[in-house]
Amino acid sequence: MVGSARGLSRSVASMAMLALLLLALAQSLGVGQESVSAYGEGEDVRRIANKLQCPVCEGTSAADSPSPVAQGMRDKIQEMLADGRSEKEIMSFFVAVYGDFVLREPPKTGLAAAVWWVPPAAIAVGLGLVYTLVWRNRRRKNAPVLSPASLGLADGEIERYRERLREEMEERGG
Secondary structure, eight states: OHHHHHHHHHHHHHHHHHHHHHHHHHHHHTTTSOOBOTTSOBHHHHHHHTTBBOSSSTTOBTTTOOSHHHHHHHHHHHHHHHTTOOHHHHHHHHHHHHOGGGBSSOOSSGGGGHHHHHHHHHHHHHHHHHHHHHHHHHHHHTSOOOOTTTTTOOHHHHHHHHHHHHHHHHHTTO
16 A cells, blocks of 8 residues: 555556646746746737838847837837737838938838849859850860861971971060
């Protein structure tokens, strides 16, 4: 009887340990928790603020910036979301206030569209150039080898030409 009680307590202890491990894993993965950023905002606020450039901090999103301006932007996003505004409306508001530079991803219209189409076009042109060079090189390798006979010259004529070439090179100091 003592042996079975000991086995039962080990089993309960094992189950309790497994439950604690699963609970710790769920906690570390954030299961059942609303995602909140370091500044206390929800996931929607962070997602939208991540698309906006902080006007004060160079190269930092409004979501990651500790500046008061970025905090104000996050507060305004939270307020607009609470009012039922869409992400597009919120982004348009910030563009109206700060201009296009507030967007971390440039608009794909007008002159800014060049940012999107020039790199792929340059890659395509480069690949076309490489293909053309490889194709030409292959054609040269497959070209017939020229011989004196294929040019309609006798062997003696080629030798006379080579001798004359050597003489001229010696006269010029070569």
